[in-house]
Amino acid sequence: MAEKDRKDARQRILDASVSLFSRKGFAGVGVREIANEAGVNLAMISYYFNGKTGILKEIIEQFFNLYLPIFIDADDPGKTPEACFRHLIRKIVHFIRENTDLFLLVYNEIPLDVPEVAEIKSRRIGELLERIGSLMMRFGLDPADRAIMAVIGPTLISATLAQFRLRPVMHKIFQVKPDEKYYEHYVDTICTLFLSGVAGLRK
Amino acid sequence: MAEKDRKDARQRILDASVSLFSRKGFAGVGVREIANEAGVNLAMISYYFNGKTGILKEIIEQFFNLYLPIFIDADDPGKTPEACFRHLIRKIVHFIRENTDLFLLVYNEIPLDVPEVAEIKSRRIGELLERIGSLMMRFGLDPADRAIMAVIGPTLISATLAQFRLRPVMHKIFQVKPDEKYYEHYVDTICTLFLSGVAGLRK
Amino acid sequence: MAEKDRKDARQRILDASVSLFSRKGFAGVGVREIANEAGVNLAMISYYFNGKTGILKEIIEQFFNLYLPIFIDADDPGKTPEACFRHLIRKIVHFIRENTDLFLLVYNEIPLDVPEVAEIKSRRIGELLERIGSLMMRFGLDPADRAIMAVIGPTLISATLAQFRLRPVMHKIFQVKPDEKYYEHYVDTICTLFLSGVAGLRK
Amino acid sequence: MAEKDRKDARQRILDASVSLFSRKGFAGVGVREIANEAGVNLAMISYYFNGKTGILKEIIEQFFNLYLPIFIDADDPGKTPEACFRHLIRKIVHFIRENTDLFLLVYNEIPLDVPEVAEIKSRRIGELLERIGSLMMRFGLDPADRAIMAVIGPTLISATLAQFRLRPVMHKIFQVKPDEKYYEHYVDTICTLFLSGVAGLRK
DNA sequence: CATGAATGAGAATTCATTCAT
DNA sequence: AATGAATGAATTCTCATTCAT
Numbered sequence: 001m002a003e004k005d006r007k008d009a010r011q012r013i014l015d016a017s018v019s020l021f022s023r024k025g026f027a028g029v030g031v032r033e034i035a036n037e038a039g040v041n042l043a044m045i046s047y048y049f050n051g052k053t054g055i056l057k058e059i060i061e062q063f064f065n066l067y068l069p070i071f072i073d074a075d076d077p078g079k080t081p082e083a084c085f086r087h088l089i090r091k092i093v094h095f096i097r098e099n100t101d102l103f104l105l106v107y108n109e110i111p112l113d114v115p116e117v118a119e120i121k122s123r124r125i126g127e128l129l130e131r132i133g134s135l136m137m138r139f140g141l142d143p144a145d146r147a148i149m150a151v152i153g154p155t156l157i158s159a160t161l162a163q164f165r166l167r168p169v170m171h172k173i174f175q176v177k178p179d180e181k182y183y184e185h186y187v188d189t190i191c192t193l194f195l196s197g198v199a200g201l202r203k
Numbered sequence: 204m205a206e207k208d209r210k211d212a213r214q215r216i217l218d219a220s221v222s223l224f225s226r227k228g229f230a231g232v233g234v235r236e237i238a239n240e241a242g243v244n245l246a247m248i249s250y251y252f253n254g255k256t257g258i259l260k261e262i263i264e265q266f267f268n269l270y271l272p273i274f275i276d277a278d279d280p281g282k283t284p285e286a287c288f289r290h291l292i293r294k295i296v297h298f299i300r301e302n303t304d305l306f307l308l309v310y311n312e313i314p315l316d317v318p319e320v321a322e323i324k325s326r327r328i329g330e331l332l333e334r335i336g337s338l339m340m341r342f343g344l345d346p347a348d349r350a351i352m353a354v355i356g357p358t359l360i361s362a363t364l365a366q367f368r369l370r371p372v373m374h375k376i377f378q379v380k381p382d383e384k385y386y387e388h389y390v391d392t393i394c395t396l397f398l399s400g401v402a403g404l405r406k
Numbered sequence: 407m408a409e410k411d412r413k414d415a416r417q418r419i420l421d422a423s424v425s426l427f428s429r430k431g432f433a434g435v436g437v438r439e440i441a442n443e444a445g446v447n448l449a450m451i452s453y454y455f456n457g458k459t460g461i462l463k464e465i466i467e468q469f470f471n472l473y474l475p476i477f478i479d480a481d482d483p484g485k486t487p488e489a490c491f492r493h494l495i496r497k498i499v500h501f502i503r504e505n506t507d508l509f510l511l512v513y514n515e516i517p518l519d520v521p522e523v524a525e526i527k528s529r530r531i532g533e534l535l536e537r538i539g540s541l542m543m544r545f546g547l548d549p550a551d552r553a554i555m556a557v558i559g560p561t562l563i564s565a566t567l568a569q570f571r572l573r574p575v576m577h578k579i580f581q582v583k584p585d586e587k588y589y590e591h592y593v594d595t596i597c598t599l600f601l602s603g604v605a606g607l608r609k
Numbered sequence: 610m611a612e613k614d615r616k617d618a619r620q621r622i623l624d625a626s627v628s629l630f631s632r633k634g635f636a637g638v639g640v641r642e643i644a645n646e647a648g649v650n651l652a653m654i655s656y657y658f659n660g661k662t663g664i665l666k667e668i669i670e671q672f673f674n675l676y677l678p679i680f681i682d683a684d685d686p687g688k689t690p691e692a693c694f695r696h697l698i699r700k701i702v703h704f705i706r707e708n709t710d711l712f713l714l715v716y717n718e719i720p721l722d723v724p725e726v727a728e729i730k731s732r733r734i735g736e737l738l739e740r741i742g743s744l745m746m747r748f749g750l751d752p753a754d755r756a757i758m759a760v761i762g763p764t765l766i767s768a769t770l771a772q773f774r775l776r777p778v779m780h781k782i783f784q785v786k787p788d789e790k791y792y793e794h795y796v797d798t799i800c801t802l803f804l805s806g807v808a809g810l811r812k
Numbered sequence: 813c814a815t816g817a818a819t820g821a822g823a824a825t826t827c828a829t830t831c832a833t
Numbered sequence: 834a835a836t837g838a839a840t841g842a843a844t845t846c847t848c849a850t851t852c853a854t
């Protein structure tokens with residue numbers, strides 16, 4: 001019990017925090033709530049993470065450690081740009097489905113002023129956008145056209161995420177069932193939308 | 204000064220709240236902070252809005268009262284679908300530029316669990332998505348294809364907003380200057396992207 | 407409207423206060439609540455009564471102005487002591503039935519530390535107990551036996567009031583219906599109890 | 610000091626609350642005042658009792674846990690009804706002398722509208738009145754005569770308590786000294802009053 | 813008389829954190 | 834490693850009262 005639980009305690013705090021932060025926002029969650037949800041003693045949070053902010057830092061780092069490789073792997077010179085792109089979107093959608101809370105949490109907290117995580121945020125987002133930029137080049141866009149670059153990257157991210165952000169509301173409105181088949185179709189739709197769109201931008 | 208200031212107090216609280224909430228999130232802002240920023244006595248917040256949540260409710264209502272008409276006006280049968288669409292996007296981008304904080308605030312807080320605003324949220328978003336849905340019909344999409352509908356609406360919203368969401372980071376990365384000319388170009392880009400994309404979806 | 411309403415406003419504040427104070431205690435009621443219940447503007451309370459305490463003062467004075475005459479009238483030399491006593495109890499029970507809230511309020515707030523009403527309280531209760539003392543003499547008790555005097559007076563008051571104090575609970579327990587007949591019987595019971603009891607004390 | 614003080618903190622809050630509530634009423638006392646009087650940190654009140662109401666709940670429960678056994682013990686079949694009764698009154702008077710503040714507090718707050726304690730109140734008073742009812746039977750009263758039952762119980766309680774309720778005022782009026790001898794006499798007086806009175810009710 | 817706005821003090825509660833054990 | 838108690842600052846909200854109109 002001792003050894004295993006100890007290791008679990010740390011992770012249980014992280015899991016509980018991801019779930020709670022994503023639903024209520026970082027500032028909207030108290031450490032007591034986290035400790036209860038995780039089933040650990042209150043003081044363990046300071047012990048393991050040196051405070052509430054420490055949890056957020058670790059979550060953000062872990063997120064990018066999982067998320068960035070997707071973009072790196074997607075840059076496969078042996079494939080056509082279009083195949084690359086479809087592969088990428090499929091991977092991203094799969095990742096978001098598997099880590100919805102984590103993704104929404106990081107996305108939502110990104111613009112917020114929690115000073116201690118600002119450095120992590122801007123560094124990691126920088127890496128991410130550069131990755132996306134280099135991918136875009138492969139799709140025939142001129143990387144020197146910064147204005148277009150500035151549009152495509154964020155648009156792609158947020159468009160993909162939008163499904164999950166508004167999920168509780170959307171499914172009530174459109175009566176779609178978010179099952180395997182739906183997401184297959186979703187990936188096709190978003191890919192076609194973007195590939196046709198980017199083709200249009202290339203004139 | 205006396206007369207005008209009294210009438211302004213209510214609005215000053217709203218303005219300060221929009222600014223602070225959008226930067227730090229609803230839960231991350233205290234009523235003290237709002238009262239200071241607005242230059243009103245702390246108790247006025249309860250007096251006018253019946254608590255912090257009351258401010259958020261009013262902000263959300265006001266937002267949709269401003270935002271929805273854009274979509275209603277855009278549905279002009281005398282124009283071509285493409286002209287409609289470009290007009291709509293131009294209006295939205297203009298609206299976001301004029302009300303960036305308000306827009307980001309509402310967008311960011313929408314998914315969060317502030318129970319007392321849940322009803323307002325779902326009702327207003329319902330109205331919005333229906334509007335977007337009826338617009339999409341005009342662009343030749345089959346409204347019965349709910350899966351596509353569920354993709355286009357949220358994608359359009361979040362894609363357009365993405366510019367402003369990630370603005371602080373983006374401009375550091377892409378070194379673009381968010382001036383009049385940039386947004387002219389931005390509107391063109393996003394319109395072309397979507398019109399070409401939707402054309403692709405129509406086969 | 408003007409004249410009558412103005413006079414009404416003052417009384418409406420008093421009525422609302424009696425009702426609220428008796429249910430929640432003086433400290434448990436806010437002036438806003440009183441103003442709402444009375445249908446008057448908040449500032450009228452300061453205007454008419456110079457603050458919340460002023461209401462309580464006036465209520466206490468009014469109470470004793472109504473309550474003391476009962477004891478004065480009861481001291482009728484032309485009747486037998488027993489007839490006097492039964493008449494008194496009948497009057498008291500009637501008074502309490504007609505002014506239950508007022509009676510409970512004064513009774514409950516008597517022991518509490520609201521400094522500004524302390525003087526009124528002790529003066530008025532002094533008058534009351536002296537009245538009761540002089541009545542007791544007529545029933546053949548030696549007024550010099552202070553210990554007995556100290557027992558009879560308060561016992562009589564609180565015994566009579568007890569019906570109304572515990573009314574909500576009691577009627578659930580004993581399933582008695584507090585109608586005209588019940589109170590007729592009640593007066594008989596309490597009179598017999600006391601008259602027999604006092605007879606026993608006289609040996 | 611360390612160990613003992615920690616354990617005592619909870620009880621010190623209760624003791625301070627009883628003293629303050631009984632003097633100023635529940636609504637008239639602030640948690641700051643309680644914390645100061647008890648010598649504990651303000652937040653300990655929420656920590657131990659989950660708010661001011663929680664203190665009152667616990668006090669009421671504790672009161673009945675002490676008070677009810679007196680009535681249960683008094684029902685001794687081996688004694689004459691009169692001996693039972695005198696024993697009971699002696700025990701009650703002793704209990705009130707030892708716990709005057711607690712008794713007055715519970716008695717005064719019982720009729721007041723503190724919603725969260727309503728359930729406790731009615732349940733506990735129900736138990737109490739049933740006990741008193743079964744005692745009264747032993748004194749030869751017909752328990753089916755609910756009207757008489759409804760009179761005797763509350764009258765006995767409030768008559769006994771009246772001494773302590775009006776103590777500050779009474780002793781000024783009657784110049785009696787509340788010492789051991791006085792209460793001996795008081796017990797005799799109240800017992801004779803009631804026994805003779807109840808005898809009179811039996812015809 | 814009456815009103816709506818405003819005030820500043822104080823209310824209860826919750827916070828993240830620390831500490832002795 | 835883990836706990837339960839404790840802390841003091843900060844939280845939101847309510848209070849009785851005042852004032853200009």
